[in-house]
Amino acid sequence: MTNTDSSSSQNNKQLRVLISGASIAGPALALWLGRYGYDVTVVERAAELRTGGSAVDYRGRVHRTVLERMGVLDQLRAHATDMGEQVLVDAEGWELLRLPASFMSGELEVNRGDLARVLYEASLPHARYVFGDSVRSLAEHADGVTATFESGESQEFDLVVGADGMHSMTRRLVFGEEREFRRDSGYFVSTFSAPNDLGLRDSGVLWNVPGRMVGLSNTLGKDGAMLVFHSPGLAYDYRDQEQQQRLVREHFQGLGWQVPAVLDAMDRAEDFYFDSISQIVMDRWSSGRVVLLGDAAWAPAPGGMGNGLAVVGAYILAGELARHSGDHRAAFARYEELMRPYVKTCQKQGSNAGPFLAPPTAKKLKQRNRIYKLLCGRLLSGFFDRLTTKGAEAVELPDYGRELPEMQDGPHPLTVG
Numbered sequence: 001m002t003n004t005d006s007s008s009s010q011n012n013k014q015l016r017v018l019i020s021g022a023s024i025a026g027p028a029l030a031l032w033l034g035r036y037g038y039d040v041t042v043v044e045r046a047a048e049l050r051t052g053g054s055a056v057d058y059r060g061r062v063h064r065t066v067l068e069r070m071g072v073l074d075q076l077r078a079h080a081t082d083m084g085e086q087v088l089v090d091a092e093g094w095e096l097l098r099l100p101a102s103f104m105s106g107e108l109e110v111n112r113g114d115l116a117r118v119l120y121e122a123s124l125p126h127a128r129y130v131f132g133d134s135v136r137s138l139a140e141h142a143d144g145v146t147a148t149f150e151s152g153e154s155q156e157f158d159l160v161v162g163a164d165g166m167h168s169m170t171r172r173l174v175f176g177e178e179r180e181f182r183r184d185s186g187y188f189v190s191t192f193s194a195p196n197d198l199g200l201r202d203s204g205v206l207w208n209v210p211g212r213m214v215g216l217s218n219t220l221g222k223d224g225a226m227l228v229f230h231s232p233g234l235a236y237d238y239r240d241q242e243q244q245q246r247l248v249r250e251h252f253q254g255l256g257w258q259v260p261a262v263l264d265a266m267d268r269a270e271d272f273y274f275d276s277i278s279q280i281v282m283d284r285w286s287s288g289r290v291v292l293l294g295d296a297a298w299a300p301a302p303g304g305m306g307n308g309l310a311v312v313g314a315y316i317l318a319g320e321l322a323r324h325s326g327d328h329r330a331a332f333a334r335y336e337e338l339m340r341p342y343v344k345t346c347q348k349q350g351s352n353a354g355p356f357l358a359p360p361t362a363k364k365l366k367q368r369n370r371i372y373k374l375l376c377g378r379l380l381s382g383f384f385d386r387l388t389t390k391g392a393e394a395v396e397l398p399d400y401g402r403e404l405p406e407m408q409d410g411p412h413p414l415t416v417g
Contacts, residue, residue, distance in 0.1 A: 014039040015326050018147055018157040019127075020135050021164035022049065024112075025294030025310035027119040027127075029161060031070060032318030034126020035404060041157075042127050043149065045134040045164075049120055051113030052271035054191045054226055055081050055219055056307040057106030060392040063308045064107070066315045072122050079114040081219035086204040088372060093207065093257050097373055107389075111219060115307065135160075138173050140288045159328055160290045161317070163310075166280060167238050168296035174287050182299075186232035187277040187354025189302065190248050192269035194225035194262050207257050210365055213358040214252070214259060225262050227252060228277070228358045236276075244274035277301050277354045279347055285339075286332035293317055298343045302357070304350020305392055312395060313339055319400030342395035349391045 015038045019026045022044035033040045058067065058076075067073040086099045120129075138160060139146040148154045162170025172178060196218050198205060204217035211230035217223070229251040237243055245266060252259050266272065280299040285292045294310040316338050320331040359365040 015159065015321075016144070016157045017041070017159045017161065018043065018135075018145075018155070019161045019163055020170045021162070021168075021294070021296070022046075022120065022129060022131070023163070023165060023294075024116060024119060024307055025296075025314055026161075026163035027116070027123040028070065028311045028314035029163060029293060029318055030127035031119065031123035032314060033321070034123065036318060036322040038321075040127035041130065041155075042123075043130045043133055043135065045132075047132045049116060049131070051116055053112030053116075053273060054224060055083065055109050055111050055217075056115060057109040057305075058308055058392075059106040059108075059305065060389040062312060062393045062395055062397050063305075065397060066311050069315070070119075070122065070311070072118050075118045075122075076108060076110050076115065079110045079118065079220075081109045081111060082202055083109050083217070083219055084203045086206055086215075086217075088206045088208075088369065089257075091207070091209050091257070096369060097376060099206075099372065099376060109219075111222065112307075134164075135169055135173070138170070138290065140290070145289050158289065158326075159321075161293055162290065162296045163293045163314075164296055166275070166278065166295045166299040168292065170290065171280075171292055171296050174290045175282065175292075181280050181282050182276075183279045183281050185277045185279075185301065185351075185354040186234075187228060187230050187358065188234065188236075188247070188274065189277055190227045190244070190266075190272070190274040192225060192266055192272045194223055194265040194269070196223040197258060197261055208358060208365055209255065210362050211358055211360045212252060212255070214257070214262060216258065216262070225265065227262070228354065230354065230358055230360045234276075236274075238275060241272060241274070245272065248274065279304075279350065281347075285336055286328075289328055291317065291328075291332050291335070298347065300343065300346045301350035302353040304346040304353070306346075306350075308392055309339075309343060309346055312342070312397070315400075316398065319398060319403060322400060322403035323398075338395065338398070345391050345394040 017033055017038050017040050019030055019042045022042050026042050030040045030042050067076060084101050088096045090096055133149050133151045135147055136150050137148045144156050144158045145160050146154055146156055162168050164170055167178060198216060200218035202219060204215060207214045213228040215226040227248060231251060236247060249263055252263060278299060279301050285297045293313050295306060300306050300309060317335045320334045324331040359368045
């Protein structure tokens with residue numbers, strides 16, 4: 001392991017925390033733990049920070065409060081996509097209706113890459129990052145956890161946090177195989193850069209045929225595509241990009257509209273992403289000195305406010321560790337007590353993502369379009385926005401201000417509980 005940054009002095013009395021994963025939840029947690037005085041190391045399998053991905057949104061008072069307390073809200077607002085309307089078109093490309101900006105983009109929408117960069121840079125004074133390495137094994141003992149990395153190096157930590165996504169290695173090592181916890185919807189999603197042949201500007205277009213959707217968008221001068229399709233029982237290797245691209249092509253080959261150009265763009269894209277639309281459901285998120293955060297623990301699926309859950313979960317996990325003076329048993333229990341009802345609400349909201357984006361039959365597609373028209377009509381104007389905002393605020397947010405050691409940049413030793 002080679003450190004890319006280090007601002008914490010070595011102090012045996014500091015609680016040493018390993019965070020696996022440098023996407024969204026990992027850097028958010030690193031920022032808070034560093035402020036509370038923990039000695040934080042973040043390890044990431046990728047060779048560098050991953051800045052691809054589609055736009056993500058935040059909604060309501062809870063998200064806004066956490067981002068403000070993190071000190072990143074103004075920066076994220078500066079990166080806001082200011083996404084406008086999205087047009088829903090039929091199979092021939094004729095306009096059916098227009099979806100208002102808040103319908104898909106919430107109160108604050110930013111490109112995932114901008115979010116990742118802002119959180120990473122905000123956490124740098126509080127943690128060391130190691131890219132191009134990952135956890136191979138974890139062995140817990142009375143005084144801590146021995147982590148062995150793919151590089152061959154081993155280090156001792158007091159606590160380990162798995163923030164390494166839906167396909168979490170931390171979860172597999174400590175809790176069991178992914179298949180025990182993943183609940184598949186039968187839908188798959190792919191995103192990548194694509195040419196803007198429709199002349200879009202801070203807007204998007206959604207096109208459907210039964211069981212498939214293509215979304216094209218332009219935000220902040222960046223052009224992208226999102227493809228969703230229904231294929232129950234489809235098996236794939238989440239690390240085999242060539243196989244994933246073949247699967248996408250097989251499910252969209254021969255379709256009209258802009259689809260041929262989009263598929264050609266997929267073959268050239270350097271930011272290709274593919275995965276199942278799934279949720280992670282677990283009876284517990286911690287075992288001994290190891291705890292899960294973000295998609296590694298819950299993966300709510302699109303529409304389930306996964307990025308909001310990630311930053312709120314990081315805030316609460318770090319705050320409870322500080323409030324309980326490093327007593328991880330008490331802190332982990334309280335973290336789960338506070339977050340589980342919130343996660344359940346968001347997972348319920350995200351459970352219908354696939355069928356809503358790409359209804360599997362012509363009949364259900366027509367029903368979905370009628371729902372869209374109702375939600376966007378005068379009588380129900382703002383209903384969907386209020387509904388999702390209510391879900392985003394379905395947690396009592398503690399104030400951990402008393403636990404912060406004067407918000408100084410340097411380390412603040414905490415004794416091991």
